Amino acid sequence: MSTVDQLDQDTPAAEVDRRLDAAGAAAPEWGRWAPRSRAEALDAVADALDAGATDLVAAAMTETGLPEARLTGEVKRTTVQLRMFAGVLRDGSYLRIVIDRSDPGFALGTKPDLRRWLVPLGPVLVFAASNFPFAFSVAGGDTAAALAAGCPVLLKAHPGHPGTSRLTADIVRSALRHTGAPEGTFDLITGQEAGVRALRDPRVTAAAFTGSVAGGRALFDIASSRKSPIPFYGELGSVNPAVVTAEAAHERGQQIAEGFVASFTLGAGQFCTKPGVLLLPRGTDLSEHVAELADGVPPARMLTAGIAQRYRERLGELVNVPGVKVLLNGREHADQSGVPAVSPTLFHAGSVHNLHEHREVLLEENFGPSAVIAEYTVDDDLAGILEAVGGSLTVTVQTSSRPEESERARLSELLQLAARCSGRVVFNEWPTGVAVTAAQHHGGPYPATTAVLHTSVGTAAIERFLRPVTYQNAPDALLPRALQDANPLGLPRTVNEPGDSFRADP
Amino acid sequence: MSTVDQLDQDTPAAEVDRRLDAAGAAAPEWGRWAPRSRAEALDAVADALDAGATDLVAAAMTETGLPEARLTGEVKRTTVQLRMFAGVLRDGSYLRIVIDRSDPGFALGTKPDLRRWLVPLGPVLVFAASNFPFAFSVAGGDTAAALAAGCPVLLKAHPGHPGTSRLTADIVRSALRHTGAPEGTFDLITGQEAGVRALRDPRVTAAAFTGSVAGGRALFDIASSRKSPIPFYGELGSVNPAVVTAEAAHERGQQIAEGFVASFTLGAGQFCTKPGVLLLPRGTDLSEHVAELADGVPPARMLTAGIAQRYRERLGELVNVPGVKVLLNGREHADQSGVPAVSPTLFHAGSVHNLHEHREVLLEENFGPSAVIAEYTVDDDLAGILEAVGGSLTVTVQTSSRPEESERARLSELLQLAARCSGRVVFNEWPTGVAVTAAQHHGGPYPATTAVLHTSVGTAAIERFLRPVTYQNAPDALLPRALQDANPLGLPRTVNEPGDSFRADP
Structure with missing residues (x-):
């Protein structure tokens, strides 16, 4: 049995469950961190990966045979992505806060005070890709987007680069621990059975995947046929x-x-x-x-x-x-x-x-x-x-x-x-080389993806792990700080005064 | 056989297919209309429903036994919703246009010119609800949101109020026709088999439903197990x-x-x-x-x-x-x-x-x-x-x-x-009576809905029927007008200049 095989043994079921417990326990606290605090944590992860780049690239060269320049560039892309999401968090408009003040003169009768924002879904299961041992793997785009959203991540490693995956995971866990993030905010599992076990678990609230049509569709079918179905963001096959x-x-x-x-x-x-x-x-x-x-x-x-x-x-x-x-x-x-x-x-x-x-x-x-x-x-x-x-x-x-x-x-x-x-x-350019920016869209109708509304590259990727919650007529002291009148977190918000009823949120 | 039964006969399969053909044929043109032109069409539908309110209320009183005041209020809500979406279209920010200008100094190498906006999904199948013969039925919130997004709507009528449904559909079709909307932009089918046939059809790109857990889950399962799965926005059961x-x-x-x-x-x-x-x-x-x-x-x-x-x-x-x-x-x-x-x-x-x-x-x-x-x-x-x-x-x-x-x-x-x-x-209020506003959220984790990221009430409901498309390095003359440099439609847009790479879209 080779080293690779040993590293890719299935995480035992009891251990998968323990890590899901930890992710479930971490979710409320990690999700409650102010966006700027999570931004600091993402920056710390990026710094730690940059500091470990030499070891990471060496490990990936051995396992994947990819050239050094390519892998060095990919580590850079990975840390740029993490810092980009830190920027999204500092900007704060990703929360899409809308406050409709009470309007006694509304056409359909008195309109209550309503305040809407986006909250993290909960633990996210990420299936790493074969072809990007860094940028679509352990600390890749899906992980960065989910962590930024406030969701703990359980990462199912790809068997093509298990040693690189463990090394990356150690760096991510350690950097998060140093920022005070709760245990369970990030962890790794290996093996197909472990991945499927986690996908079926009620604590997992969404999953992201990059890979083949056959593999992705099988996992999408599991996610959709759960007692409580969950969003499955699969990026599958494309002819381009x-x-x-x-x-x-x-x-x-x-x-x-x-x-x-x-x-x-x-x-x-x-x-x-x-x-x-x-x-x-x-x-x-x-x-x-x-x-x-x-x-x-x-x-x-x-x-x-x-x-x-x-x-x-x-x-x-x-x-x-x-x-x-x-x-x-x-x-x-x-x-x-x-x-x-x-x-x-x-x-x-x-x-x-x-x-x-x-x-x-x-x-x-x-x-x-x-x-x-x-x-x-x-x-x-x-x-x-x-x-x-x-x-x-x-x-x-x-x-x-x-x-x-x-x-x-x-x-x-x-x-x-x-x-x-x-x-x-x-x-008049070519499709390979996907820029990581706000206007990027890496998605498309099935079979390109299983979720046509969403992208897995660029800042909009964070939207996959957030859902709206509205507070109606809440006493100010009982509102999340982001929605309180005084706006103590200094977040960008759209405020509709009485009479603005037809104005859209941005 | 009662009148109700006759009206609720299944639309024959060939007729379902013909209406799907028409919806498919209408999709490109209706989706290409400038948002302000679709706004005028929605206003025209609202005007026509207001003009027909007396007949509509009378029909619904007979079929549902609901009191006149309630039904009159519901027609009002229905037309307010349509006009609210017209307002969303006139505002234009729902398109979430982001333009990243080319940036030769980007950290990961030259960034191309990227322009992202949202486009309509295509024909949408809407299953009407039993309990709102107007506001969640033929011309209800789902229909208004999908038409606003630029998607033709095929409406599966609820058997509880078939005559009201046909009357409403005649008004909607006629009003749309007068605005010059393509034939097939809106049509009605009846019967469960017809609904399931349409849900399985590859021309249908999304479905919306309000009803029971059992019924909604069965339809969700069909939508998810299609060769090409589609988003299914089901609003099912809730204990509140x-x-x-x-x-x-x-x-x-x-x-x-x-x-x-x-x-x-x-x-x-x-x-x-x-x-x-x-x-x-x-x-x-x-x-x-x-x-x-x-x-x-x-x-x-x-x-x-x-x-x-x-x-x-x-x-x-x-x-x-x-x-x-x-x-x-x-x-x-x-x-x-x-x-x-x-x-x-x-x-x-x-x-x-x-x-x-x-x-x-x-x-x-x-x-x-x-x-x-x-x-x-x-x-x-x-x-x-x-x-x-x-x-x-x-x-x-x-x-x-x-x-x-x-x-x-x-x-x-x-x-x-x-x-x-x-x-x-x-x-300190009660949950019944759902205000139709920008900050409203009518959704929640399963079984409240089958799509936890989305709402079926309020302006954000339009997001369910839109997906992103990005244009890379396009000659200006080949771009959709909404994305051209001169901004001929006068739409709100976020423009990121070189160096703004970490800025989020709004």
């Missing part, structure tokens, strides 16, 4: 189609080919935003350029043997689709880690008509460095392809830099459908 | 416990007894916010006062024979619980409608210990004019009762008008639990 207009191909074909290859092979194609389908105007030689460039990309180690195996199986399905040609056949190397390294594979599906006909196989995510190209003519139904995709994190559109009226008119329907089937429409 | 402090009982016992009786018998107890459990300090004679006052409440007709039957069965369960005494035995009268009229029934469960022991029966909603009283001593575990309730729309607390330190200290834990198990904490 990219469309190139004739004008764009003419203007900068080579640059587009380079950008596409760099994007679909980044991280050995193991990103949820990998552009998996490229739609090119017929009559260019762009697909050959793409194949040539991809042929120059060296093999890169996959994240786990299991992911490599599934990737191999999917390649086998794709190659057997009628009308599909292999433009580039990826190579596979084994090293001493036992996890293969692979170079890119590229398919040509022929026409978009053929792509649509075999959409069940061709328009499904393949996690790894492969992509499918199809070619369209002006009369072809590109919108139909987007409809067939159903739900995607992103749609990419490569246009000319200054689209003229004719190009704009042709794009009109396509862009409307892009917004309907995805959460982010990218122009 | 009320606690009276010793100080409050001493200060104004009689007033509290009067308020409680008026609230739990309002509308024959058929409100989702009916206070179903009253916790009194031991050693007062408040329970006798309550029973005396309730004895003076005349029988009121139930909404439907089915609801009356279920109510009768629940009374039978309650009376058989060990330690439960009947303080007041309700009478039942039949009139020519075939739907019985009932007077209030009141149970005394003894101690809160006994209430807790038999919580499976005693702490479950009974839809109708009954309530359960229990008495507590200072040492009793009131918080345990709230924990046993699990999820409730409201918790009511009757305190002295100026609570002193000792009363506040005793309430502290109880109030924290009240906020954890409910969506609205009511002080």
Whole structure:
């Protein structure tokens, strides 16, 4: 039994229960901390991770084979995320406080004094991802958002990097302890059975997940069929189609080919935003350029043997689709880690008509460095392809830099459908590399996610772990401080005076 | 076969499909209307309902037996709601537009230009409620919120008032048609099978429901087990416990007894916010006062024979619980409608210990004019009762008008639990009568609702039918107008300049 296997043994049931007890006990106190105090705690966690970055990166290099620069950047992203949520807490508008003062002249009779804000849900179960050992793992975006909201986090580690997970968890727990956060605010469990046990537990009030459609859907079904169903924020599979207009191909074909290859092979194609389908105007030689460039990309180690195996199986399905040609056949190397390294594979599906006909196989995510190209003519139904995709994190559109009226008119329907089937429409850039900002949206209709209203990247991710509570006609001394007349926490609030009845909260 | 039965025949499957086609076809256009144009359409619907109020009230009186004043008030509430959402649309901040300008100096490398707003989900299926033939029915809060968001609505009528439903639907359709809204923006279907067929249809992107736990859970399960699961906003059952402090009982016992009786018998107890459990300090004679006052409440007709039957069965369960005494035995009268009229029934469960022991029966909603009283001593575990309730729309607390330190200290834990198990904490008023405002929250943990983050009353109800889309690096001419640099729609927007990276969106 290898070290990895030992580290990934299931947390025993009694121990899972003990950690759930602790999370449940921590929830009221952690949730009651003033936002600025939780901001300090998040900053302390970020500082501790920065201080431990060298060890963390070394551990992750050993376990994942990912390059040092990538992992160093990912630790940075992780601490930036934590500090960004600290900023959200200091700003305070995330609480969306609205105070409607009593209004005896309201159209439907006297309106009572009502004060609404958002409160934390309670303990959150986070399933870590395989492909981001830091930024979507133990101290990643879901954990940062839930802790910021005031929810204790029980983290189910990913088996792909168990040692890195434990090291990170030790740093997080220790930093939180030093800030005075209650025991149980953060803990780790390992193993699939332990994760499912926790997901079924009534103390868990929400869960977040990043991973495959099959795994995510199975967990969503458990969350939804509980006696008390809970929100399940699953970020599952995504095809991320990219469309190139004739004008764009003419203007900068080579640059587009380079950008596409760099994007679909980044991280050995193991990103949820990998552009998996490229739609090119017929009559260019762009697909050959793409194949040539991809042929120059060296093999890169996959994240786990299991992911490599599934990737191999999917390649086998794709190659057997009628009308599909292999433009580039990826190579596979084994090293001493036992996890293969692979170079890119590229398919040509022929026409978009053929792509649509075999959409069940061709328009499904393949996690790894492969992509499918199809070619369209002006009369072809590109919108139909987007409809067939159903739900995607992103749609990419490569246009000319200054689209003229004719190009704009042709794009009109396509862009409307892009917004309907995805959460982010990218122009003249590529979808990999998801900026962590207020305006980011990393989500989309199923199967991109199981919760179409929400994002798992950016500041809006905090909304997933908050729910409204309204106080009606409360004596001031019995209100939470955030809602008291004197506003002792100095929070931003919308106050509607009598007569403002139709004003919306911000 | 009665008129009611004929009107409630299932809409044939082919006709359900045709209406879903129409809703699907209407979605892009209705969703593209500028918010101010949709505001005008909602105002037009409100005007048309006001103009038809006399006929509507007459139809509902015949079908439901509810009194004229109540129904007239409810039509008013319905049109106020529609106009309130028109106000939300004119304000525009509901779109929560955030623009992050490109930032080459961002900590994680150049940040692209990102612009986020909210877009309508698509066709929404609304299941009308039994107990509000207008305000939670055809043109009720769910319909108003979904139409405001830009979603076509397919309304599954409640069998308790089918004629009123058709009359309302004709008015809504006709008013929308006059504003130029696309055909299919609103339509009606009838019958349970038709509703389930629509819920399973891939064109439906969300559903809203107000009704029983059993019915709501069955529909939630269907929505969650679809190939593409959709949000299901169910407002189900609620016990709405009320606690009276010793100080409050001493200060104004009689007033509290009067308020409680008026609230739990309002509308024959058929409100989702009916206070179903009253916790009194031991050693007062408040329970006798309550029973005396309730004895003076005349029988009121139930909404439907089915609801009356279920109510009768629940009374039978309650009376058989060990330690439960009947303080007041309700009478039942039949009139020519075939739907019985009932007077209030009141149970005394003894101690809160006994209430807790038999919580499976005693702490479950009974839809109708009954309530359960229990008495507590200072040492009793009131918080345990709230924990046993699990999820409730409201918790009511009757305190002295100026609570002193000792009363506040005793309430502290109880109030924290009240906020954890409910969506609205009511002080020194009663939970029935839900104000329609920005700060209102009509929701709560399961089984109060199936979607703990959301409200079905107040302006925030629109959020249920909107999802984010972000545009990255888009040429200005290809952006939706709402996101273009010149802001041609004049919408409120948060703009983050380079360096503002940690600022939250509002």
